[in-house]
Amino acid sequence: MNPFAELGSFEAMRRAALAGQADFDRFLRVYSAVQQQGKSSLKAVRLSPRIHRMVRLAIASARAVLLVGPPGTGKTEILRQVIREFNEDPTRYGFARMDISALWVTPEEEWTFDSIVLGETVVSGEIQSTEGNLLEAIRSDQWLVLDEANRADMDRVLGGVLTWLTDQPVKIGSWRQPNEPAIPTFLGWAAGPESEVVTDGVPLTRRYLAGSDWRLLGTYNAVDAQRVFRMGQALSRRFKHVPIPPASPAEFDELIRDYIQVGDLAEPLGDRLGRLYRAHLAVDGGQLGPGLFTEIPRYVEHGFQYPEGPPDGEKEQAELLEELLTEGYVASVGSLLAKFEPQVLEDLAVQMMQGEALSGESWEWVISHLSIIRP
Numbered sequence: 510m511n512p513f514a515e516l517g518s519f520e521a522m523r524r525a526a527l528a529g530q531a532d533f534d535r536f537l538r539v540y541s542a543v544q545q546q547g548k549s550s551l552k553a554v555r556l557s558p559r560i561h562r563m564v565r566l567a568i569a570s571a572r573a574v575l576l577v578g579p580p581g582t583g584k585t586e587i588l589r590q591v592i593r594e595f596n597e598d599p600t601r602y603g604f605a606r607m608d609i610s611a612l613w614v615t616p617e618e619e620w621t622f623d624s625i626v627l628g629e630t631v632v633s634g635e636i637q638s639t640e641g642n643l644l645e646a647i648r649s650d651q652w653l654v655l656d657e658a659n660r661a662d663m664d665r666v667l668g669g670v671l672t673w674l675t676d677q678p679v680k681i682g683s684w685r686q687p688n689e690p691a692i693p694t695f696l697g698w699a700a701g702p703e704s705e706v707v708t709d710g711v712p713l714t715r716r717y718l719a720g721s722d723w724r725l726l727g728t729y730n731a732v733d734a735q736r737v738f739r740m741g742q743a744l745s746r747r748f749k750h751v752p753i754p755p756a757s758p759a760e761f762d763e764l765i766r767d768y769i770q771v772g773d774l775a776e777p778l779g780d781r782l783g784r785l786y787r788a789h790l791a792v793d794g795g796q797l798g799p800g801l802f803t804e805i806p807r808y809v810e811h812g813f814q815y816p817e818g819p820p821d822g823e824k825e826q827a828e829l830l831e832e833l834l835t836e837g838y839v840a841s842v843g844s845l846l847a848k849f850e851p852q853v854l855e856d857l858a859v860q861m862m863q864g865e866a867l868s869g870e871s872w873e874w875v876i877s878h879l880s881i882i883r884p
Contacts, residue, residue, distance in 0.1 A: 556583075616655055
């Protein structure tokens, strides 16, 4: 198999080889890491060419970008794929640096400015500054990715650097080390593509300078954002927003076939899963991405195989399929259903009945168990 089946990868290797041994060694290191990441990836996320273009161009042209969409649309995997794509051939997208890597973090509800920018701790009774994820990413010259950014109050977390996101330097505090004077610390932008930390000047200052090729990226769950944290307009307009819509019904039907292994179940299970997906797609506020449905086939297939084995007779098989499908549905998406507003659940019930996705009895069983798993 040709490891450079994609022309872009081959061209990047050729340019690195011509540039010298150091650049070629760096290419081999990055390419090896990219290939290793690819082995553990989920099945490729199906994305329309236009949305794919939006993701790539937004990141290439803007310093801060959010991928926004319902859960299960593959936002995280899309970012991983695009970053790998940029890694393979940075110059194709206008980047001057030879390699691109990212620091991935998942925000938490208790995050503050100290968590992500500049904080303090006490060591042996002395106050000592600590770098948050943002400063760490700039110092290591890695992009910062905030996966599921809506899990934290980003207005509180990033509010102190709003000015910086509009290309202006901003003071973020003082750098303190034991037995040393405090140094005023600033966040700014470097003149070149690479990030750096500079401590100089009279009086002495410490400056974290993000390079022109540095990026702040994130994923934003538009459904949970209604129930967790919403990003204020002042911060939101500092980011480019790329919508990641759920797959179309036809795209879902094609995708879900990859996850059904038992031949006898392919048609009935694929049909029922398609009906479930369409029911969600038809409800405003109830849309879910295809990724949340991909584990249901395995649950159902195991239910047919263990411990009793396949049922006898078509009627018994249909009954078992109904039960297992309902159980797998709750196990896979129940935690999200439990967060839906009552009106959304009512609208979803109508779509379930009309589309024959679940029986009325099965839907009642679903609703009766949501209160148990509701956070």
